[in-house]
Amino acid sequence: MKTRNSFFVAVALCALSSSAAFAFDWPQEQTASDSFFSYFGQLRGGTISSSLIFKDNSEIKAAYEGRVTAVITDHGDDFGWFESTLGNAVTVAHKDNLVTVYANLDDESIPEKLYETKNVESGEKLGVSGNSGWQEGQSCLEFKVIDTKNATVINPRILMPRVGKELPLAVGTLTMDGKDGKSHNLTWERYIPAGVYSLYRKRQSVAVPYRTSVAINGATVESISYDTLKESAGLLCATGNSNYSAQELYPDAERQLLAIIQLTHGRNTVSVTVTNILGAATSVTYALDVY
Incomplete structure (x- = not known):
């Protein structure tokens, strides 16, 4: 009698260099860069998406040679740090301590x-x-890349060929929340009290920057990267000056954290840049009078 393994892969990982030893093939038919159903780093179901989800039903294939470590066909309600039900899935271990997960398969x-x-x-x-x-109702592949050595999940698009144009990125409306609980909208406010603020952009519903950066008076004060997600205190986090959980990165459905900044008395020039995976950047700058 064959055994059907039912388990979760409890692993996490660290940033993968652009000089990776190898790249993955497509795990299904090629998909244009602006046509995925869901992207890595996106707000999804109250957490930060650790997957790349394709849009179309397709035959699924191994993205690189390796060894099948599990076939998941039965599952419970809790899949640990994966943060979601994988459904029917296959996991494949590769060299360099990488594991690929092919979830939402037809049994x-x-x-x-x-x-x-x-x-x-x-x-x-x-x-x-x-x-x-x-993603019930969507007959599409959920694809994860994991490094079993380093406590992180990798953005699969780093290792995959890219086809077609990227989704357009916009900085969007910028708001700041002070420690006193007051919010400031930089679209029309230029006179701001000195202090420490959480700076947010209006979140785009689908497009996710590969990196966001904030500079004050020309000096970069924080960059948040979406090349990997790191496990911290049992939560998946994006990394900037700190590890930011979903609740910190996406405090509500409308906003995405850019930085924790400190404004000092006088003129403060705040610049925000959002960059896509190809390195194309979009920036805005605001001059603030801080009292």
Whole structure:
């Protein structure tokens, strides 16, 4: 009788250098860069998305050669740090301590031979995307890349070929919350009390910057990166000057944290830059009189 493994992969990881030893192939049909269903780092279900979710139903294949470590077909309500139900899934271990997770598969499409731990080649069929995972109603692949050595989840797009144009990024409306609980909208406010503020941009519903940066008087005071997510105190976090959880990064459905800044008395020039994965940047600058 074959054994169907039901478990969660409790791992986390650290930033992967652009000089990675290898790159992944597509785990399904090529998808234009602006046409995914959900992006890494996006606010999704009250947490920071650690997956890249494709839009179309497709045959799923191994993105790189490796060894199948599990075939998940039964699951409970809690998948640990994955933060979501994977549904039917296959996990494949690769060199350099990387693991790929192919979730939301159709159970009947998973080849029988995968239920026994074995090596797979790049491009080998793992199944067909189904409707078993968190995104029920969407028959599409949920794809994760994990480093089992370093406590982080990698943005899959770092390792995958990119096709077509990127989603347009805009800095959007900027607001600041002071420690006194008061909020300031930089669209029309230029006179601001000195103090420490949480600076936010209006969140775009789908597009996620690859990096956000804030400078004051020409000096960068904080950059938040979306190349990886790190586990901290049991929560997935984006990394800037601190590790920011979903509740800190996305305090509500409308805002995304850019930086924690300190404004001192006098003229403060605040510049915000959002950058996509290709390095294209969009910036705005506000001159504030701080009293």
